[in-house]
Amino acid sequence: MRTIQKRQTHLGRLIVPAITASFLAYFAVHAQSGQYGLQAKAKLARELAERSAEFAELTRRREHLEKRVQLLHDGTLERDMIDEQARSALNLVTEDEIVILR
Numbered sequence: 001m002r003t004i005q006k007r008q009t010h011l012g013r014l015i016v017p018a019i020t021a022s023f024l025a026y027f028a029v030h031a032q033s034g035q036y037g038l039q040a041k042a043k044l045a046r047e048l049a050e051r052s053a054e055f056a057e058l059t060r061r062r063e064h065l066e067k068r069v070q071l072l073h074d075g076t077l078e079r080d081m082i083d084e085q086a087r088s089a090l091n092l093v094t095e096d097e098i099v100i101l102r
Helices: 015-033 038-073 079-090
Strands: none
Touching: 015 038, 038 079
């Protein structure tokens, strides 16, 4: 029976660790800057904070509008509310009123 024996070189011993290190480096780079990496997570957190603030503002505005609509839909309409709506729709004022433009 014949056996072929090879003498291991220093370069041969480094092949497996080099391949392993390159795989680890690949995954480390993508963990830092990939689509789901740490930088993307920070960006998503900033975007979530912006959208949460926008949502809070829209919620506040909606509640304000609901209160105004509730004044119109109650069993009795408030005279001031009707007057305000009519004046804003028709752009009318009386002579003794002061107009403040926004």
